[in-house]
Amino acid sequence: MYVRAAQIIAEPSSGITCGYTIPEELRPSHAWSAAMVTEYGGADNSYRLFVMPDGTIRAQSMGGKTDNQNHFASLSYPIGM
Numbered sequence: 001m002y003v004r005a006a007q008i009i010a011e012p013s014s015g016i017t018c019g020y021t022i023p024e025e026l027r028p029s030h031a032w033s034a035a036m037v038t039e040y041g042g043a044d045n046s047y048r049l050f051v052m053p054d055g056t057i058r059a060q061s062m063g064g065k066t067d068n069q070n071h072f073a074s075l076s077y078p079i080g081m
Contacts, residue, residue, distance in 0.1 A: 001026050001077055005036070005049050007070040008059045015060030022055035025079075029053060032077045039070040049073035 001022070008016070028051055036047035036059065046063035050056075059071065 001079055003051055003057060004074045005059055006072050015058050018057035027053055027055045028077050032075055034073050034075040036071040036073040047071050049075050
């Protein structure tokens with residue numbers, strides 16, 4: 001399964017949840033995450049993209065602070081794992 005997040009501003013520090021939920025047959029058995037990159041090209045490892053076993057997709061600041069830059073990430077995981 002491939003998940004892509006583009007132009008995400010992950011405020012507030014509690015993060016944001018995508019309005020789309022992954023269908024049950026395509027959900028992972030455990031949480032998967034990937035580091036997000038900021039729009040100015042630098043790696044910003046304090047932001048992560050998450051795909052959860054309940055099918056939710058989240059973008060969240062891991063350091064508690066946020067900024068107003070756009071963040072981008074993509075994440076792939078094998079279905080059924």
